[in-house]
Amino acid sequence: MSVIIGEISYTNILPFFYYLDREKLKEQNCSFVPQVPAQLNQAMSAGEIDVGGISSFAYADNADRFTLMPNLSVTSYGPVGSIFLFSKKPLQQLGEANIALTSSSASSVHLLKIILEHFYSLKLSYTTMRPHLKTMLVEHDACLLIGDDAIVAKREVGGSYHCYDLGDLWFEHTGLPMTFAVFAVRNETLSEHTSLLGAVYRSFLESKRMSETNQYQLMIDDILKTHGGEKAFWVKYFHNLCNDFGEQEQKGLSYYFELLYQMGYLSNQVKTLNIWDPARVVK
Structure with missing residues (x-):
């Protein structure tokens, strides 16, 4: 049984995927499915995708079925640019x-x-x-x-x-950041493929690290070939995004969920964020 990785087909998720060793992950029985967020949300909910970047709202709608990966998100502190x-x-x-x-x-x-x-x-x-x-x-x-x-x-x-x-x-x-996308995994997949998901998680982290270390330059060069625009725009765009998912990002996301529940857009209140502790995974 393979682990199916969902990949949002927008540039803002690229830092987590650009440097992935896809062939190595495929050899470990992983496969990739690129789709727009709404399609990935539906596929995750239906059990057709196991792990990947999804809309924050999709997590809230499935909070009892999904677990969040730490240190990975698409967040902005102010203008998101897209x-x-x-x-x-x-x-x-x-x-x-x-x-x-x-x-x-x-x-x-x-x-x-x-x-x-x-x-x-x-x-x-x-x-x-x-x-x-x-x-x-x-x-x-x-x-x-x-x-x-x-x-x-x-x-x-x-x-x-x-x-x-x-x-x-x-x-x-x-005065809070807004987290637009999170990295989530289906609880069943996490239970059945814990070690492999540890490898997937570390791959996401490494791609994020390399993207930031390189100042997104190589990635932006490729984006210019496929999406056009000015290099200065893309440099500013990625530097305005936050790729982390720490305490402050979680606080902003929790407030977003609280307002949605108060307004009747969430049927169940998300009282706590279920965040995975990968330190427990044996490498």
Whole structure:
């Protein structure tokens, strides 16, 4: 039985995967499945993927079934640079508006609802759509895009719309970091393949370490070939992201979950984060 690793198909997760020795992991009976967050969330919940980066909201929805890996996350302390609300009018004037939501991620969708409904007390309606800015804004006042879709849209539309960075808005109102993606493992897989998951975890950590040590330079050079844009943008983008998942990142995530529960977007309260202790794994 293999361990199936989910890989979010966005650039913000690349530091954890760029330097992985995939062939070695495949020899150890691991396989990789790249998908957008919403697909990975569903596959993890269905037991089709065992471990990998998933939306933070997906963990909250399965907190009794998943365990989090420490020291690994996609977090921002302020602007995240790839999760934007594009609006035809200022945010404060969006009362009674219809917002088009990307179908790609649950974490960012629910973060937007916290910001608009809780922080700004706006009453809104929502429509979930495929992520395409022009199509989304045909019949809607604003739209949410994430990941590479958001980066490209921001680059192409420039100042045509009011553009709000959700990481920036969250930090402005809470003073806490926002963790958009976590690394989680299904409890059954953790029980059955503890040693192998230890190897997978150490591989993620090593790739993260090498990415940071290299200042993301080699990775950015490859991104420029596949995604375009300016090198200065990508350098700033990755340096604005936090790859850790320590006490402060966990505090911000717990507050996000608390607000979601208060607002009725989570059916079960996440009282504690179930975080794995890899020190107990025999190498």
